[in-house]
Amino acid sequence: MQIVYAQQPFPESWAKALFLAGPTPRDPEVESWRPAALQYLKEQGYDGVVFVPEPEDGDWPADYNNQADWEKEGLNMADAIVFWIPRDLDTMPAFTTNVEFGRWITSGKVIAGAPPEAPKNRYLKWLQRTESNGYEAFTDTLEATLDKALKKIGMGALRTGGGRKVPLQIWNTQPFQEWHKNLKAAGNRLDDAEQRWVFYMPKLGKVFSWVLWVKVWIESEHRWKENEWMFGRTDISTVVLYHYPSNLPDGLTGITDAQLVLIREFRSPGHTPDGFIHEVPGGSSSKDGENPKQVAAHEVHEETGIIIPADRFQYIGSRQLAGTLSVHKAHAYAAELTAGEMQQAQALAASNAVQGVEEDTERTYVEVVSLRDALKESLLDWSMVGMICQTLLRGD
Numbered sequence: 511m512q513i514v515y516a517q518q519p520f521p522e523s524w525a526k527a528l529f530l531a532g533p534t535p536r537d538p539e540v541e542s543w544r545p546a547a548l549q550y551l552k553e554q555g556y557d558g559v560v561f562v563p564e565p566e567d568g569d570w571p572a573d574y575n576n577q578a579d580w581e582k583e584g585l586n587m588a589d590a591i592v593f594w595i596p597r598d599l600d601t602m603p604a605f606t607t608n609v610e611f612g613r614w615i616t617s618g619k620v621i622a623g624a625p626p627e628a629p630k631n632r633y634l635k636w637l638q639r640t641e642s643n644g645y646e647a648f649t650d651t652l653e654a655t656l657d658k659a660l661k662k663i664g665m666g667a668l669r670t671g672g673g674r675k676v677p678l679q680i681w682n683t684q685p686f687q688e689w690h691k692n693l694k695a696a697g698n699r700l701d702d703a704e705q706r707w708v709f710y711m712p713k714l715g716k717v718f719s720w721v722l723w724v725k726v727w728i729e730s731e732h733r734w735k736e737n738e739w740m741f742g743r744t745d746i747s748t749v750v751l752y753h754y755p756s757n758l759p760d761g762l763t764g765i766t767d768a769q770l771v772l773i774r775e776f777r778s779p780g781h782t783p784d785g786f787i788h789e790v791p792g793g794s795s796s797k798d799g800e801n802p803k804q805v806a807a808h809e810v811h812e813e814t815g816i817i818i819p820a821d822r823f824q825y826i827g828s829r830q831l832a833g834t835l836s837v838h839k840a841h842a843y844a845a846e847l848t849a850g851e852m853q854q855a856q857a858l859a860a861s862n863a864v865q866g867v868e869e870d871t872e873r874t875y876v877e878v879v880s881l882r883d884a885l886k887e888s889l890l891d892w893s894m895v896g897m898i899c900q901t902l903l904r905g906d
């Protein structure tokens with residue numbers, strides 16, 4: 511275990527990092543709780559880094575700004591932030607702790623606890639319950655709080671340089687790992703980063719999507735790029751379902767004559783004429799490592815009601831959908847529907863039957879439209895146009 515005390519330099523690499531947040535006594539006569547925390551971590555065999563926002567020699571520096579800057583950097587880099595709050599209104603009122611807790615409770619990194627007798631923690635406990643949808647609550651002992659933190663970070667992952675700035679909950683996601691692998695393969699380097707936002711799923715104990723500010727050294731240009739952030743989420747699997755009618759007049763056999771099975775769904779960012787997004791069936795899985803083709807088959811059934819075996823899907827390719835914004839990819843597949851399946855889709859479209867997963871507030875409707883009409887009516891966004899055209903042109 512490596513301990514980094516206030517304003518000491520941060521190590522150049524680590525696999526795990528904890529920040530011991532909470533009230534700090536300013537009177538040397540008042541005992542700090544952090545030595546007990548460090549002893550317990552040592553007994554549990556913790557082999558990572560611990561950031562301790564107290565001076566090792568007990569002598570507080572005069573420059574408060576340097577202390578605040580060090581704490582901010584440590585909180586940003588930590589994989590888990592342990593808030594132990596043995597509040598005492600006379601000796602450790604924890605005013606700064608209140609602010610830090612509110613600042614970090616939405617980070618997905620907070621583990622919190624307090625002795626039952628500690629006063630004025632009611633709002634913090636409410637805030638944690640609310641932000642975690644009831645899945646997280648304060649623990650009553652320091653040991654239990656630290657145990658939860660150790661479980662959260664698990665085995666960790668070795669990071670060096672700018673990689674230390676990426677907390678485990680983002681570092682371990684597949685979209686980040688693919689982006690970082692490609693970054694290095696191109697000869698570039700991640701020199702700095704800061705988590706700006708996460709969508710954390712307390713029920714599953716994992717991050718679904720995130721926003722990360724990055725500072726990248728571009729080797730071919732010998733400069734840094736540091737004015738951008740990137741959005742990441744779980745990769746999606748999509749399926750282009752199409753059918754060429756048999757009754758087309760001679761000479762009308764181009765790709766725009768293809769009949770497409772789309773889904774219509776309200777999406778909050780959409781600003782189409784009808785307020786709905788029109789897209790090919792698709793989505794993602796919350797299960798790590800699930801086969802993208804199986805995800806695709808599941809999404810087709812879930813969003814259209816049509817069952818198509820995964821072995822009929824032809825792989826089209828994997829690409830980013832919005833390369834200037836997001837690092838995640840769509841794994842695109844295609845299936846040419848039989849006349850019977852197209853009739854089923856047309857019946858579903860005519861009935862306006864509701865599909866999707868209601869508990870996820872997902873409500874989808876099947877629609878059948880030719881590519882020509884879809885383009886004419888501006889139903890599809892550019893990513894959908896690209897996937898559909900890639901599918902229908904792949905034989906040319």
